[in-house]
Amino acid sequence: MRDIRIALDVMGGDYGPRSAIPAAIKAVDKYPHLHLYLCGHSQSIHSLLNKQNALSHPRLTIVHAEQVVNQDERPDLALRRKTQSSMRKALELVEQEQADACVSAGNTGALLAMARYILKTLPGVKRPALVSALPTYEDEKVYLLDLGANIHQCSDTLFQFAVMGSVIAREVEQIEHPRVALLNVGSEEIKGGDHLKAAAQQLQECEDINYVGFAEGNDIFSGKADVIVCDGFVGNVALKTIEGVAKLIISKIKASSEQSFISKLLAGLLLPGIKTLFSRMNPDHYNGASLVGLRGIVVKSHGNASTRAFYSAIKEAVKEAQRQVPHKIKDKVEQVLNEENK
Amino acid sequence: MRDIRIALDVMGGDYGPRSAIPAAIKAVDKYPHLHLYLCGHSQSIHSLLNKQNALSHPRLTIVHAEQVVNQDERPDLALRRKTQSSMRKALELVEQEQADACVSAGNTGALLAMARYILKTLPGVKRPALVSALPTYEDEKVYLLDLGANIHQCSDTLFQFAVMGSVIAREVEQIEHPRVALLNVGSEEIKGGDHLKAAAQQLQECEDINYVGFAEGNDIFSGKADVIVCDGFVGNVALKTIEGVAKLIISKIKASSEQSFISKLLAGLLLPGIKTLFSRMNPDHYNGASLVGLRGIVVKSHGNASTRAFYSAIKEAVKEAQRQVPHKIKDKVEQVLNEENK
Numbered sequence: 180m181r182d183i184r185i186a187l188d189v190m191g192g193d194y195g196p197r198s199a200i201p202a203a204i205k206a207v208d209k210y211p212h213l214h215l216y217l218c219g220h221s222q223s224i225h226s227l228l229n230k231q232n233a234l235s236h237p238r239l240t241i242v243h244a245e246q247v248v249n250q251d252e253r254p255d256l257a258l259r260r261k262t263q264s265s266m267r268k269a270l271e272l273v274e275q276e277q278a279d280a281c282v283s284a285g286n287t288g289a290l291l292a293m294a295r296y297i298l299k300t301l302p303g304v305k306r307p308a309l310v311s312a313l314p315t316y317e318d319e320k321v322y323l324l325d326l327g328a329n330i331h332q333c334s335d336t337l338f339q340f341a342v343m344g345s346v347i348a349r350e351v352e353q354i355e356h357p358r359v360a361l362l363n364v365g366s367e368e369i370k371g372g373d374h375l376k377a378a379a380q381q382l383q384e385c386e387d388i389n390y391v392g393f394a395e396g397n398d399i400f401s402g403k404a405d406v407i408v409c410d411g412f413v414g415n416v417a418l419k420t421i422e423g424v425a426k427l428i429i430s431k432i433k434a435s436s437e438q439s440f441i442s443k444l445l446a447g448l449l450l451p452g453i454k455t456l457f458s459r460m461n462p463d464h465y466n467g468a469s470l471v472g473l474r475g476i477v478v479k480s481h482g483n484a485s486t487r488a489f490y491s492a493i494k495e496a497v498k499e500a501q502r503q504v505p506h507k508i509k510d511k512v513e514q515v516l517n518e519e520n521k
Numbered sequence: 522m523r524d525i526r527i528a529l530d531v532m533g534g535d536y537g538p539r540s541a542i543p544a545a546i547k548a549v550d551k552y553p554h555l556h557l558y559l560c561g562h563s564q565s566i567h568s569l570l571n572k573q574n575a576l577s578h579p580r581l582t583i584v585h586a587e588q589v590v591n592q593d594e595r596p597d598l599a600l601r602r603k604t605q606s607s608m609r610k611a612l613e614l615v616e617q618e619q620a621d622a623c624v625s626a627g628n629t630g631a632l633l634a635m636a637r638y639i640l641k642t643l644p645g646v647k648r649p650a651l652v653s654a655l656p657t658y659e660d661e662k663v664y665l666l667d668l669g670a671n672i673h674q675c676s677d678t679l680f681q682f683a684v685m686g687s688v689i690a691r692e693v694e695q696i697e698h699p700r701v702a703l704l705n706v707g708s709e710e711i712k713g714g715d716h717l718k719a720a721a722q723q724l725q726e727c728e729d730i731n732y733v734g735f736a737e738g739n740d741i742f743s744g745k746a747d748v749i750v751c752d753g754f755v756g757n758v759a760l761k762t763i764e765g766v767a768k769l770i771i772s773k774i775k776a777s778s779e780q781s782f783i784s785k786l787l788a789g790l791l792l793p794g795i796k797t798l799f800s801r802m803n804p805d806h807y808n809g810a811s812l813v814g815l816r817g818i819v820v821k822s823h824g825n826a827s828t829r830a831f832y833s834a835i836k837e838a839v840k841e842a843q844r845q846v847p848h849k850i851k852d853k854v855e856q857v858l859n860e861e862n863k
Binding site: 314316327332362371372395397398399400401409412413415416417418419421422424426427428 | 742
């Protein structure tokens with residue numbers, strides 16, 4: 180097995196190095212071929228490594244960064260002003276091919292903007308997409324994209340998202356012919372805007388994609404498809420609505436638990452399970468969301484990521500690096516574009 | 522209190538008259554001033570009324586209809602071919618001012634198309650919208666619209682939806698100055714497409730609307746706003762995603778209940794509560810979704826509506842008829858348009 184090198188922006192997210200450093204130590208323990216670059220304030224990293232007796236770990240390298248991108252910073256300003264930030268350093272390591280992938284729990288908008296600026300899109304790819312896996316009823320996974328990398332409605336972009344989603348489902352989940360669906364407001368062919376109909380037509384004609392038609396919001400979890408494609412506006416609303424439902428249910432169970440001793444007991448037994456389920460349904464809490472379509476691997480962990488969530492994001496980055504996902508996407512996009520030009 | 526007359530399409534939905542007729546009987550029992558027209562196959566209605574000893578009820582009138590609109594029928598075909606359907610008859614009673622409102626659990630697309638064709642939009646209203654109330658963490662209600670009446674992205678339409686949503690929240694929920702938000706992918710002003718930014722600008726400048734800014738998917742249930750406005754594509758995906766999450770949770774609780782006697786007991790105690798919560802979160806299961814912006818009241822009950830759900834939809838129609846919602850919307854739209862033209 181070849182060595183994998185991953186650059187971590189350890190300053191991002193609500194807990195910064197306090198969740199990222201323990202996750203990094205756990206990851207190098209688990210993967211003997213993994214080398215991690217820890218980008219951030221060297222002093223904070225130093226002291227956290229020291230506490231865990233990992234200061235001299237041969238596969239952990241500190242990369243000092245003066246600046247931190249704030250969670251609420253405007254992406255355009257972060258891009259212009261935070262050239263010495265941990266996020267930027269981590270992306271630059273990927274660009275310079277010193278790292279195979281980058282993981283950050285920082286400001287999503289800033290990460291998208293910087294990743295696009297520094298890594299650039301793959302040849303032929305119009306726009307990158309944010310993708311993640313959600314659980315289905317049958318405990319399978321469904322990849323949903325775009326989750327908010329861009330909000331433009333364009334049939335070519337949707338088509339390319341379908342191609343990229345298909346590659347990631349095959350490479351990461353080992354599904355031979357991933358079933359791809361387009362998210363719509365009805366499964367009949369007459370539904371949806373013109374860009375959706377055009378994308379459906381393109382997908383139907385593309386031999387390399389196992390296109391299974393339109394899916395509705397309630398099909399996300401039904402297992403109807405392995406990959407569900409939509410524009411970033413719709414995907415973002417869907418994902419955040421799921422998060423909202425999760426919070427609502429948990430708050431209702433908590434409220435009802437205050438009614439009696441029995442209900443308190445029940446809620447105490449039930450809440451942890453429901454919380455776990457929801458953290459799986461909120462994918463960037465779980466294993467991070469990946470930015471696909473770039474000349475490098477970028478995994479976004481949740482801003483509120485615990486050590487466990489950040490560790491899951493590192494595992495996702497390892498998988499994608501091992502399977503050389505950007506390379507496979509590049510090949511597939513080229514193949515599909517060639518077919519279309521025939 | 523003045524008499525209220527409501528036309529019911531009793532043939533729509535999965536259970537047709539078997540859920541609609543008992544709901545109708547319950548409604549006339551509850552409201553002494555309510556008169557219901559039961560549109561559908563007179564023979565089936567007759568026999569169901571007979572069974573419940575309600576055949577000679579003075580406030581239940583059978584209106585025979587030869588045809589039924591199927592659940593999967595294409596709206597344009599239903600509009601053209603089903604001129605003798607129960608759905609059409611019920612809408613015509615509203616158009617002829619024999620009924621104050623209409624309730625149907627039938628095919629949503631066909632109901633939208635027929636309602637728009639027969640009742641027409643209110644003067645000044647560009648497009649009707651499908652609106653419903655969802656619960657918030659604090660057990661308040663939030664009105665979400667459009668849930669799928671139209672999928673066009675247009676700032677004027679979003680602005681009008683905000684005006685209509687505001688009227689319905691004030692008239693039905695008695696909220697004096699309903700807080701109105703636009704659904705977006707972030708709360709910062711720079712987010713979202715141009716039509717959203719333009720609608721935000723219009724709303725900010727409109728003195729009659731208590732506009733509180735952008736809301737994200739996770740704000741739907743948070744109580745941040747009393748009315749959340751989006752285009753019908755996004756609203757439909759959000760609503761159906763909520764439905765999907767509900768089914769997923771219930772299936773997971775059921776699956777985990779099979780692991781032990783204790784977990785079976787827990788699930789048995791908990792599932793009914795969760796199902797009730799979800800039926801409240803799926804608004805057209807709960808109290809129906811209203812089609813607003815037309816010259817008449819149309820309430821859509823869920824295709825899978827039980828007697829209880831259909832009864833709730835009738836109650837919603839009664840409320841809207843009592844408060845003369847279309848009339849109030851007309852006044853408000855005129856007022857706002859006049860202000861804009863000043």
